[in-house]
Amino acid sequence: MWLANRGCSETVIRACETQQEGTLMFKVSKKLKKCKKMLKSWSKDHFGSVKKQIAMRKELLWKAEEDAAKGENYGVVSQLRRELNVLLDKESRMWQQRARTQWVAKGDKNTRYFHGVATQRKRRNFIKGIKDADDGVVSGIFVEFYERLFTQSDPNDLDRVLDGVNKVVTADMNAELVKPYIMEEIDEAINQMAPLKAPGLDGMPPLFYQSFWQNIGPKVSEAVLSCLNSDTLLKSINHTFITLIPKVPNKVKHFMWRAANDSLPTKLNLFTRHILPDNVCNLCEKHPKDTIHFLWLCDMVKCIWLLDPIFSLPRSKHFRSFGDLASAMLSDTSPAIAALFYMVAWSIWIRRNRLRERQHVWEVGEAVRRARDLLQEFWDVQECPTQPLVQRTRQKWAPLVTGIYKFNFDGAIFESLARTGLGVVVRDAEGMIIAALSQNIQLPSSVDLVEALATQRAILFTHELSIAHVVVEGDSLKVITALNYPKQNRTQWDTLLKILRKPAPVYKFVVLVMSVSAKGFGTNALTYDYTANIECLANPHKPQYGGGIIINPELNHGLRGWSTFGNAKIEQRVLEDNKYIVAHSRNQPEDSISQKLYLQKDKLYTFSAWIQVSDGDFPVRAILKTTTGFKHIGTVFAKSKCWSMLKGGLTVNASGPAELYFESKNASVEIWVDSVSLQPFTQEQWKSHQDQSIEKARKRKVRIHVVDEQGNPLPNASISIIQKKVSFPFGTAINKNILTNKAYQNWFSSRFTVTVFEDEMKWYTTEPSPGQEDYTAADALLQFAKKNYIQVRGHNVLWDDPSKVQSWVSSLSRNDLAVAVKKRINSVMSRYKGQVIAWDVVNENLHFSFFEHKLGSSASATFYNGAHGIDGTTTLFMNEYNTIEDSRDWLSTPDKYIQKLKQIQRFPRNNNLKQGIGLESHFSIAPDLAYMRSSIDTLASTRLPIWITELDIASALGQQAQARYLEQVLRELHAHPKINGIIMWSAWKPGGCYQMCLTDNSFNNLPTGNVVDKLLGEWRSSLKGTADGEGFFEASLSHGDYELKISHPNVTSSSLAQSQRFKVSSADALEQTTLHLQVSA
Structure with a gap:
């Protein structure tokens, strides 16, 4: 046509x-x-x-x-x-x-x-049966044939049979x-x-x-x-x-197929076949009893569907058949809601059958609850973790110790020119380029040969430069492995490798190392997208995880899946090929767009969306309305004319329906939404990701090569590695009571590497009366920390909470207060300059505003400016609570925190501040790990260091809950790659801690202390092993300081005593340690 x-x-x-x-x-x-x-x-x-x-x-x-x-x-x-x-x-x-x-x-x-x-x-080809000559139905012969089709009957001498088969392809x-x-x-x-x-x-x-x-x-x-x-x-x-089929038992699928095709034995179908004398429903006695009537329209059944609000949308529509209704549930709702609908329909049918057979049945009001329980039980036993994708991380060049040079090499193929390029770069321990070369050669026969030739050129370059101690690093696992383990790895270019392996008499050792990339870690790392964006963009990004369980996340199918919440009006708009949904004509903060979902118990959900408002800039919050209340899952400071990313999350403790919607306190603006995603993770997936993240962020691959004085490997050498110090800063707050309690000193110093003073450095302690400064306690605590090699955070310079300000300070005039604050900043920071690793300049600057109220809105920015002028090398932190603890707190959400940071940075001469993010982390409720992680993701997009500064769990939750929640929080924080250190508040105090102690007065661990010791044991790496046949030993070690001891039967007794200290840092590369031992005559 x-x-x-x-x-x-x-x-x-x-x-x-x-x-x-x-x-x-x-x-x-x-x-x-x-x-x-x-x-x-x-x-x-x-x-x-x-x-x-x-x-x-x-x-x-x-x-x-x-x-x-x-x-x-x-x-x-x-x-x-x-x-x-x-x-x-x-x-x-x-x-x-x-x-x-x-x-x-x-x-x-x-x-x-x-x-x-x-x-x-429209038809199906179907063989009803096959009959033999005696008119008998043939069935067994077919079954027997297919059962034996792929089995064998123990044939012998197959070679003779194959020899007799003629070759067909010439x-x-x-x-x-x-x-x-x-x-x-x-x-x-x-x-x-x-x-x-x-x-x-x-x-x-x-x-x-x-x-x-x-x-x-x-x-x-x-x-x-x-x-x-x-x-x-x-x-x-x-x-x-493919079409996603709701995950329900097979018998429910079969039932739904029959119901959708109107092939159930309803009264109307049986009447049509002249089996029953009438077709009137025996429940309502009004209408013919077909499938749509019995399962959906009958007055006796409607009460069941009205029990759950998630079925309110389909109830508002008219469907000609049950097949249309089932299709609508599949296309217009989430798979979870469709599955629940199918289970309820199946339960109604089963209840009807039991009634006919006069069997015991459940009450009508229990139908939905029973269906939900059965569905959840089925999901629990069917749960199968998906195969995750590998998170690829950017690799950095890692220097070695002084005196060793690193040769990085690679090869590149230019097919159009039939040529190959070889390149080598030489750097010293400081990362400075010492030499470089490139060479153009004929195109070899394979990619592996290109890598082998590049390796050869790198090693020859070491000879040409007469450098003694080198590490040659490349990215070809096959080539590097073949060089390091020649006996186990035979290749087509062995002749070339033999030349490379020949020792050079003037060089003490040449170590070959493969660059570690993300693929070097297991492929079973759980897929989690750390991406967050604090910039306002002209166009939104694609939804994370493809939208997860959100229907129509990019609005490519009109308003399908979306509806209104409250009294707003919604519509789809298109701008430059970008489709988005708009909530307008709003009267209340909660009037917006919404989508009905079904959440599953014990799942952790990560959420993201791109938000814009029609005018100005206002906070917009994402909320889930559940059967147990309203869950705030994230907030963003949205702007007009550009898109802002809202990232959040929540942990679900009970399965049930939910409704996602957005809220802005300014009801006069339109809310624009695009690229929405809600991705569930199981507890096992979340834990797996923590483990993988710790392996990448807190550990490093180390390969030790044991050789003798001539550079020959020492196979089967016994290796002992003992971690002497953990690099990750972990500690608790202390107070002056530790100075006179030896037991407390031993308990504390044997566990922790960083601390902060509870009150001893605060203004109200060091200057309780005007002009009468006393730093005695702070000085003594600092000396104790230095003696035990424990780092100290300076806490705090100023506190914005009016209740924490001395009465004499509160009574000062504006000008006198400005003078007093300047004196305070200069006094404490000059005294401890260079002795602390961080300063909490303004404490709780989002919840309180004592100094801004007295000195003006830019007061905090001037404080940071003055602090930087006194101690420009130490990181200056803004310390705040409820940023990751409680999503309900509007005052200190991650976007509010970032907004305050930017306000401080915009102040004149503050553009070069060395800033940091301090998160107090006082948990008064059960921690929500999903919200915690997403909040840290958002804060991490500032690229500033993030510290947990005052972690504790409320005592009101009970000791056992304290310990359980503390372990959850510590594992999550330690696993997040952007957390730079953790300090708890605190460990012990004679009269009791603020909220959480770790030990009693006899310094026996409380349940929380047992958690700390358990995790400290997990975070340390000490092990023993034996070098392989080529003298290599490989391990994954936590960052920190180590002592290495090696023994071997051929080593003299004097050499047995020698040990070597080495450090495992956080560089994203493979560390190589080589130890020479004197072989006895």
Whole structure:
């Protein structure tokens, strides 16, 4: 039908002339998609609905013929007949194409066969049974045949059998088969295809290609040949379309299939088959009892569906059949809600059957609860963790110790030039480039050989530069492994490797190291996207995790899945090809868009969305309304004219329906939303990710090579590694009581590496009266920390809480207060300059504003400016609570924290401040790990160091809950790669701690102390082992200081005593330690 119109070819030509970027196949694929879209649009504008036009022309023709019989409008009849004939011809072509058969001559002959073929897709081929000559049904022979089809009966002497099999494929035939494909073969294949065969995934039948081959043939042929001759295929072509089926038991699926096809034994179906005398529902006694009535419309059943609000949307619509209702539930709701709907429907059917058989049944009001319990039970036993993707992290060059030089090498292939480039860069321990080279050579036969030649050139370069101690580092696992373990790894380039392995007499050792990349860590790392963005962008990013369980996350399907919350009006808008949803005409803060979901117990959900407001800039919060209350999952300071990312999360403790919506206290602005995502993780997945993150962020691969004085390996050497100090800063607050309690000193110093003073450095302690400063206690605590090699954070310079300000300070005038504050900053920071690792300059600056109220809105910024002027090398922190602890607190959300940081940075001469983020972390409720992680992700996007400064769990929760929650929080914080240190508040105090102690007065651990000791044991790495046959020993070690001891049967007794200290740092590379031992004569 289209081919008969010139506009079709013009549309195809325009589509093919569009410019696309990418590979040949990608360009063709994009052009075909563009062509398909343009043809649909052209067809809709040019043809419309042929069926409707035929009906309309017939109606007009009938009326015109009546008028013609009265002697009026003869010409109209002829015109309408011509138009109708054209339309009927188009319809005939459509039927012919749909039938896709060559057995019927062109044109609709109105044969029974023609229409049978055209509607064949509605039928199923089914063999009901096969009978033998005695009219008996054959079944066992089929079963027996397929049971034995892939089994064997212990055959012997198979070689003789195979020798008797003649070769079918000759050398000439094989040469013909492996020849590269040519363009003429593509042309021939296209022309051999039946024009109306079923279209492929691009929706285009062979007729399309045959008709426009002169326009599109060359490009299509090039793309097809690029795939056939390179053995690669574009991923977007090599796929199948699937429909997500709600996860329910098979018997429920079978029930739903029968219900959707109206094949259940309802009274109406049985009456139609003359089995029952009537079809009236025996429950309501009003309507015929078909499937849709019995499971959905009957008054006795409606009360069941009204028990759960998640079924309110489908109840507001009219459905002609139960199949339509089931399809709507599948397409317009989440899979979880659809699964619950199916389970409730199945429960109604089972209850009906039990009633008929006079069996015990549950109350009507229990139907939904029982269905939900059964579904949850099924999910619990069916839960299967998905195969995660590998998080690839950026690798950094890692220097070695002084005196050792690192040679980094690689090879590059330039196929168009048939050449290969080899490159080597030499750096010293400071990272400075000492030398470099590049070499252009002929293209070798394989990629591995390129890497081997690059390795050879790097080692020869060490000879040319006469450098004694070197590490040669590359990224080819196969080459490096073959060099380090020659006996276990035989390769096609062994001759080359033997030359490389020959020792050079003037060099003490040459160590070959493979650069560790993300793929070096296990592929089972849980997929979690740490991405957060604090910049306001012109266009939103794609939704994380593809939207997770959110329906229609990018609004590509109109408003499907979305509805209103409150009294707002919603609509879809499009700007520069970006589709988003808008909530307007709002009257209350909660009036917005919403989506109904189903949340599962013990799942952790990470949330993200891109938000914009129509005017100004205002906070927008994402909220989940659940059966147990409202869960605040994240907030962002949204702006107009650009998109801001809202990231949040929550942990779900009870399964049930929920509704996602957004809230802004300013009800006069529109809320724009796009790229929404809500991704669930199981507890096991979350724990797995913590473990993988610790392996990457807190540990490092170490390979030790034990050699003798001549550089020969010492196999089977005994190796002992003892961690002497953990690099990750971990500690608790202390007070002056520790100075006089030896037991407390021992308990504390044996565990922790960093501390902060509870009150001894605060202003109200050091200057309780004007002009009477006393730093005695702070000085003594600092000396104790230095003596025990414990780092100290300066806490705090100023506290914005009016209740924590001395009365004499509160009574000062504005000018006198400014003088006193300046004196305070200079006094404490000058005294301890260079002795503390951080300063909490302003404490709780978001919840309180004593100094801003007295000195003006820029007071805090001036404090940081003055502090930087006194101690410009120490990081200056803003210390705040409830930023990660409680999502309900509007005052200190991550976006509010970042907004305050930017305000401080914008102050004149503050652009070079060395800032840090201090999170107090006082948990008064059960911690929400998902919200914690997402909040830290958002804060980490500032690229500032993040410290946990005052961690504790409320005593009101009880000792056992304290310990349980403390372990959860510590594991989560230690696993997050952007956390730089943790300090708890505190360990012990004679009269009791603020909220959480770790030990009692006899310094026996409390449950919280046991948790700390347990984790400290896990975070340390001490192990023993034996070097392999080449003298290598490899381990994953936590960052810190280590003592290495090595013993060997051939080593002199004096050498047995020697040990070596080494440090494992956080650089993203492989550390190499080589120890030389004197071999006895």
